[in-house]
Amino acid sequence: MPDPAQQVRDWLATYDAPSASVADLLCDRHPRDHVALTEIGTDLAARDTTFGELADRSAALAAGMAELGVGRGDHVATMVGRGTDAAVCALAVWRLGAVLVPLLTAFAPSAIAHRLTSPATKLFICDDDQRAKLDAGPDLPAEAGWPVATTGTAPLRDGDHTLAGLMEAGAVAPAAAVAVGGDSPFVLMHTAGSAGPAKGIPIPVRALAAFHAYHHYGLDVADDDVYWNTADRSGAYGLYHGLISPLLAGQRTLHLNAGFDPELLLDVLAIHEVTNLAASPTVYRSLRATLKTLPPEIAVRNLSSAGEPLGTDMLEWARDVFGVPVRDHYGQPELGMCAGHPGHPDLAAEPRTDSLGTALPGWRATVLEPVADEEAPPGAFGRIAVDAKASPLMWFTGYDNAPTSTAARFTPDGRWYLTGDTGTRDREGSLYFSSRDDDAILTSGYRIGPFDVESALLEHPEVEEAAVYGVPDDLHGQLVAATVVLREGTVGDDELAESLREIVRNRFATHAYPRRISFADQLPRSPSGKIRRSRLGPPRA
Missing domain, CATH: 3.30.300.30 (ANL, C-terminal domain)
Structure with missing residues (x-):
């Protein structure tokens, strides 16, 4: 295995190439008989889907979507729960060179409307139980401009489609994977701050290098791991590292198609022999409130956390109960994960319980003075920032149609990306979180x-x-x-x-x-x- 710097360059050479095709990189290049994902239901029954099955189903769906007018650069919105359908839908979108717009199933109609203002939206795919949110009303007009496809078998409204119907229509001439190149967006995420409505984050194909680097060095997912990321697949952490990065690496991952429940989570860990778990601090706190002693059949070798600092008490509890530390990681939807305590054995060190960790391979992060755009000395309070010029994995260049918000994220010379977080760093480069300065609630x-x-x-x-x-x-x-x-x-x-x-x-x-x-x-x-x-x-x- 090359050293981290060389490996980052190799990934960038692949994912930033003009010939880069997302569907090929995440699916078609992998052995067809390898399991891509395992969907687990509320009854804990498991259903494996291979890369070959994903390729065939997504190709047929893409051909059916093309019949509806979806093509390169068009937007396809989805409100689909965890599982095989979510992966098939995403790969079908990317097979056409289109852009996935993932929306949380918790969103109400007004939140949906605020995120679908682009005329590029050509199709909306949702679970049956989400369909009513798209009915005409005060937020969504009667003529929305895009057809709807549902994932199940509920009775259809006039003009609607089902995934099965689109696949059947496209099975005669499955769609080939379109190459879009590293600069083209393949996902439009959304974030929100305190000063305005949701902002679109166009994610270019070259960002796959950043996702792969974190998957490998941060999460340390090995080929023989049973890997499970519990986050929502429509949010940044769940999409980037519960769906995209495992497919990119050709490694199996679990998808629990059920609401969160700590007892159910423990059952999945035990029955499916999870060895590598990535979860939010809330999941770990819920486990602490539920778990008295660790069942002997649970043997997780790697625990990761992201979204907010986990806290010294939780880190110590996890080590006592699971026998391994929780490796805290730091990032944002605009970056992916850029800092933390890496799990890869070539980089792993004992996690500092009070630290966010150091910059991960491909990134440089530091602390700037509170006002001046200069690095603060070790121990001094300031603004946590990423050196965009010295971070080869930096992919964010700006929000969609929001120049003022974009300008607020970068220093005037474009060198520093301002995270909106404050803190300090020590002489070894470890970052220490203090607070957010944009009022976002985690x-x-x-x-x-x-x-x-x-x-x-x-x-x-x-x-x-x-x-x-x-x-x-x-x-x-x-x-x-x-x-x-x-x-x-x-x-x-x-x-x-x-x-x-x-x-x-x-x-x-x-x-x-x-x-x-x-x-x-x-x-x-x-x-x-x-x-x-x-x-x-x-x-x-």
Whole structure:
């Protein structure tokens, strides 16, 4: 195996080539009889799918999609749960040279509409139980401009299709994989901050080099591992490293097609003999609340965590119970994973329980002065940043149609990508997290922008103003909280608070409703009028 720097160059040479085809790289080049993924149902029954089966099904689906007018550069939105269907849909999109737009199944119609503003959207694929969200209403027009295909067998609405029907139509002439090259986008992710609506993140094919590097060096997934990433396949960590990077490496991964439950998770670990687990801090905290002693049939050799700092107490608990450390990793949807405690034996060292780790191969990360765009000395507080010029795996160049937001992410000379996090570094290059400076809320592995929740709250007729922020929580990391100013004459009570939670569930997303709500006469603001969330203390439960 080449040294890490050479391996990164080799991956870039492959994934940034003009001939790069995503479907070929993730599927067609692998042995057809090798298992690509194992889908596990709520009954814990497992169903293997080989690379050959993925190739055949995605090729037929791609041909059927082409009959609907989907082609290179077009967008295909998906709201599909974990499992074989999600992989087949994604590969079919990429086989056509189109762009996957993954959406969380928790999203309400308004959140869907905000993320589908591009006229390039040519098809929407969803599970049967998500179809009603696409009905015409205040958020989605009667003529949305794109047809809908469902994954199951529920009765179809006029004009709808099923995946099975599209596959049958395309089986006569399966679609060949289109080469799009390293610069072309193949995924459009979305993120949200505190100051505006969701922003699109175009992910170019060359980003596969960054995903492969983390899969190999950060997660240390070996060919004989039973690898499982528990994150949602429509979120960044679950998509990048629960679907894309295992397929890219030609390695089997598990897909649990069920909601999260710590007892079920333990059953999967034991029955399917998981050896390499990647999960959010909330998963580990839930396991700690559930697990008294580790069943002898669970023998995980590698544990990884991402999304937020796990905390010294959790790291020590995991080592005591599992006998191996949890390797904390750091990244963002705009980067993938760029720092952490690598698991690969050539790089592995004892994790520092209070550190985010060091830059991973292909990246350079440091801390800048609080104001000046210069590196801060070791131990000094400042802004965590990635050296875009010295990081060959850097792929993010800007948000989709959002130049102001893009400019805020980079220093004027373009050298430094600003993560929005603050902290320090030591002389060895280890990073230490302090806080976020963009007010994003990290809860249960999800990154929630206050703007989206505030916009939903403001739709309630009795709400004058609203400020949404995170409060610490032992299980979830943070909880979504809201301080609400009501219209004159309205009294805040438990019934109104529940009504506000329900409007967020219905108008934005089921996972983002404020667990804690307080009422105030006014919100604290800066002289410029910006809400000072730091002055909003933990509200009453």
